Amino acid sequence: MIAAGLVVAWELAVRGGLINARLLPPPTAVIDALGNLLAEPKMARNISVTLAQALLAILIACPLGLLFGIALAENRRLAQVFDPFLYFAFSVPKSIFLPMFILAFGIGFGQKVMFGVFSAIFIAVLTTEAAVNGVPQHLVRAARAFGASRTQIYTRIYVPAMLPSLIEGLRLAMIFNITGVIFAEMYASREGLGHMIAFWGEYFMLPELLAGITIAAFLSIVVNEALRWMENRVGRWRE
Amino acid sequence: MSPLAARTLIIAALCAAWEILPRAGLIPTLFLSPLSASAQVALHSYPVYLANLWVTVWEIALALLIACGGGVLLGGAIGAFSYSRRVLLPLISSVYAVPFVVLYPLATVWLGIGSASKVAFAGLYGLIPTVLATAAGVQLIDRNLILAARSIGARGITLVVRILLPATIPTVLAAVKIGAALVIVGVVVGEMLVSTAGIGYLIAQNRTSFNTPEVYLAIVVVLGIAWALERALFFLERRFANWSLHTQKTS
Amino acid sequence: MNPSITDAELLVEAVSHEYEMRGNSVKALDEISLAVPPRRFVGIVGPSGCGKSSLLMMMAGLIRPSQGRIVLDGVPITDPVPTKIGVVFQDASLFPWKTAQENVEFPLELQGISREKRKATAEVMLELVGLLDFGGRYPHELSGGMKQRVAIARGLGQDPRILLMDEPFAALDEQTRMTMGHELLRIWDRTHKTVVFVTHSLTEAVYLCDEVLVMSPRPGRLLDRIEIDLPRPRTYEMMATEQFGRLRDRIWRLIRTEQTAP
Numbered sequence: 001m002i003a004a005g006l007v008v009a010w011e012l013a014v015r016g017g018l019i020n021a022r023l024l025p026p027p028t029a030v031i032d033a034l035g036n037l038l039a040e041p042k043m044a045r046n047i048s049v050t051l052a053q054a055l056l057a058i059l060i061a062c063p064l065g066l067l068f069g070i071a072l073a074e075n076r077r078l079a080q081v082f083d084p085f086l087y088f089a090f091s092v093p094k095s096i097f098l099p100m101f102i103l104a105f106g107i108g109f110g111q112k113v114m115f116g117v118f119s120a121i122f123i124a125v126l127t128t129e130a131a132v133n134g135v136p137q138h139l140v141r142a143a144r145a146f147g148a149s150r151t152q153i154y155t156r157i158y159v160p161a162m163l164p165s166l167i168e169g170l171r172l173a174m175i176f177n178i179t180g181v182i183f184a185e186m187y188a189s190r191e192g193l194g195h196m197i198a199f200w201g202e203y204f205m206l207p208e209l210l211a212g213i214t215i216a217a218f219l220s221i222v223v224n225e226a227l228r229w230m231e232n233r234v235g236r237w238r239e
Numbered sequence: 240m241s242p243l244a245a246r247t248l249i250i251a252a253l254c255a256a257w258e259i260l261p262r263a264g265l266i267p268t269l270f271l272s273p274l275s276a277s278a279q280v281a282l283h284s285y286p287v288y289l290a291n292l293w294v295t296v297w298e299i300a301l302a303l304l305i306a307c308g309g310g311v312l313l314g315g316a317i318g319a320f321s322y323s324r325r326v327l328l329p330l331i332s333s334v335y336a337v338p339f340v341v342l343y344p345l346a347t348v349w350l351g352i353g354s355a356s357k358v359a360f361a362g363l364y365g366l367i368p369t370v371l372a373t374a375a376g377v378q379l380i381d382r383n384l385i386l387a388a389r390s391i392g393a394r395g396i397t398l399v400v401r402i403l404l405p406a407t408i409p410t411v412l413a414a415v416k417i418g419a420a421l422v423i424v425g426v427v428v429g430e431m432l433v434s435t436a437g438i439g440y441l442i443a444q445n446r447t448s449f450n451t452p453e454v455y456l457a458i459v460v461v462l463g464i465a466w467a468l469e470r471a472l473f474f475l476e477r478r479f480a481n482w483s484l485h486t487q488k489t490s
Numbered sequence: 491m492n493p494s495i496t497d498a499e500l501l502v503e504a505v506s507h508e509y510e511m512r513g514n515s516v517k518a519l520d521e522i523s524l525a526v527p528p529r530r531f532v533g534i535v536g537p538s539g540c541g542k543s544s545l546l547m548m549m550a551g552l553i554r555p556s557q558g559r560i561v562l563d564g565v566p567i568t569d570p571v572p573t574k575i576g577v578v579f580q581d582a583s584l585f586p587w588k589t590a591q592e593n594v595e596f597p598l599e600l601q602g603i604s605r606e607k608r609k610a611t612a613e614v615m616l617e618l619v620g621l622l623d624f625g626g627r628y629p630h631e632l633s634g635g636m637k638q639r640v641a642i643a644r645g646l647g648q649d650p651r652i653l654l655m656d657e658p659f660a661a662l663d664e665q666t667r668m669t670m671g672h673e674l675l676r677i678w679d680r681t682h683k684t685v686v687f688v689t690h691s692l693t694e695a696v697y698l699c700d701e702v703l704v705m706s707p708r709p710g711r712l713l714d715r716i717e718i719d720l721p722r723p724r725t726y727e728m729m730a731t732e733q734f735g736r737l738r739d740r741i742w743r744l745i746r747t748e749q750t751a752p
Binding site: 088092221 | 242245246249269271272273333334335336337338339340341342343344345347348349364420423424426431432435442443447451454456458461463465466469
């Protein structure tokens with residue numbers, strides 16, 4: 001309701017001359033542009049390139065994150081040495097390393113996938129490590145008391161206990177992944193949603209720019225909410 | 240070997256590799272220039288770097304004010320009332336999923352390609368998670384603490400300043416840490432995309448000109464900024480919230 | 491104390507145990523030997539840190555003693571024997587992602603028992619502990635007492651001869667403890683397993699058990715075996731009798747003397 005009110009106010013403000021239409025076009029113009037864009041096959045291609053890059057990146061980042069996260073959780077010494085590195089890497093703007101990726105891999109599809117992986121991998125490792133460490137040991141002990149074998153402990157105890165946290169990690173990794181891919185496209189690319197957004201910004205094509213932002217926002221929110229829904233379903237048993 | 244020693248060893252090894260591998264021809268110098276090359280750039284061109292560093296640091300400082308200062312106040316206000324909590328927080332956390340970088344072109348259209356757009360962009364970028372974290376933390380102030388304080392006669396302003404404020408410091412610091420990290424990201428991203436000055440600008444410029452040593456020097460400078468800010472926050476935490484670090488460890 | 495070897499359910503033979511703590515070796519148990527008679531309700535009491543829980547974990551096959559061994563049916567216990575020994579832990583240790591009924595079915599599931607049989611057995615067990623209507627609830631929806639009852643049902647699910655209980659009521663408030671104790675006796679009456687019940691509550695020990703084994707402070711040794719000759723079924727009223735008080739007093743004196751002894 002509040003949102004609808006804001007949109008109406010926006011429209012009126014621009015039409016009434018309160019806001020310069022060149023700087024902030026009215027919602028009708030944006031919706032118009034949106035409609036036109038979505039009808040273009042070129043736009044569809046750009047969007048699908050972005051999505052494909054993000055998808056491939058997350059498919060690579062997740063198993064790697066799982067692998068390293070489990071390794072760190074299982075080996076305390078490894079964790080003591082590498083955790084601070086990981087936390088630092090996590091808090092540093094990864095964008096500064098994009099030039100390295102460009103120098104090494106150019107500006108094509110592959111490079112953006114790699115950068116997406118790079119953007120997502122740290123949070124993936126950290127959340128996996130936390131998920132493994134978060135499995136209460138007394139539950140493992142109880143399972144052993146009832147005769148669970150090592151394999152059974154992994155499949156029947158660790159997996160269900162970790163699942164909600166892992167999906168949350170996936171959700172967060174996805175956010176970093178998409179952000180990384182789009183940044184790479186905005187910085188230097190010949191295609192992709194990010195590239196188009198940067199292009200429209202450069203040429204002051206405001207309605208298209210706002211439409212592009214809307215598309216990007218919509219897609220990311222849809223993915224995020226879908227994963228959040230999954231996380232809640234799987235984690236019904238958490239208080 | 241202690242973990243600290245192991246880490247120091249790893250860093251030393253990486254620095255050595257940084258110097259040796261390009262020099263030995265194992266890695267093309269276009270991709271990775273030797274450490275000494277970047278060091279030389281630092282020696283010769285430090286005025287340029289310092290000037291741009293100043294721009295970046297200034298932008299970060301202003302954005303921090305918006306993100307952390309504003310974020311804490313806003314988050315505290317929202318978190319204090321359950322109505323605003325229930326309505327606004329889920330909205331804000333959904334918005335968090337959007338790749339914020341897509342808003343930067345808007346900032347440049349509205350505020351130009353100078354520092355203003357970066358301050359606004361980074362400020363907003365850091366604001367959102369700070370608000371979320373502060374609001375969440377404010378909820379958690381132990382009701383018992385408030386009751387105990389009131390039972391010994393603390394009321395009104397005294398209650399807020401001498402009980403509530405200190406109690407929220409750990410939460411606020413945690414939220415500020417998040418906000419600060421994102422502010423740095425926002426400023427650097429903005430400078431790299433469209434800018435006329437700043438360390439991020441140096442990275443982008445030199446990359447297009449294939450001045451690899453300059454690029455790596457700039458990268459190291461940014462890492463340094465991030466490290467310095469993290470240390471500063473750590474000391475703040477030690478100074479003002481030492482007690483909470485202990486309780487975190489024992490719980 | 492001479493363990494009667496011939497008809498003992500569980501035989502503890504000269505068990506000692508050490509563990510590492512911050513580079514030092516701590517002796518937890520010091521050459522304990524005892525025999526647990528079949529179908530008796532045996533209690534183990536002792537001060538904190540005396541190793542009684544460690545001893546129970548060794549009986550469960552979860553820890554191996556540093557020296558000595560624990561024998562069941564002539565075979566030393568080195569790993570859990572879930573078909574013969576059931577365990578109930580202090581914090582219930584219910585799997586939070588499983589419902590109460592799924593928790594009870596879990597040990598059977600591990601053994602590969604069919605779904606129908608599992609379900610039927612679990613329902614019988616839940617009915618036994620009075621929670622048949624709560625089978626579909628998750629642990630976070632259950633109270634502390636209810637969680638322990640599910641844990642007991644889970645421990646009994648495989649119809650083991652022996653039930654080991656490690657301070658199962660320690661996390662409950664006193665009133666719930668008394669109710670649960672009563673419940674436990676009712677269940678035991680119907681099933682007559684051998685129960686080894688570790689507790690730090692002397693009242694609980696005297697109320698529930700047929701005999702109480704008293705341990706010294708660390709390193710734990712067996713001080714005495716006290717027969718509780720109160721009639722069964724036990725009632726709350728017995729707690730007010732002189733006999734009850736004397737028994738509890740005896741145990742208390744034993745522990746106190748050891749604690750103050752040089």
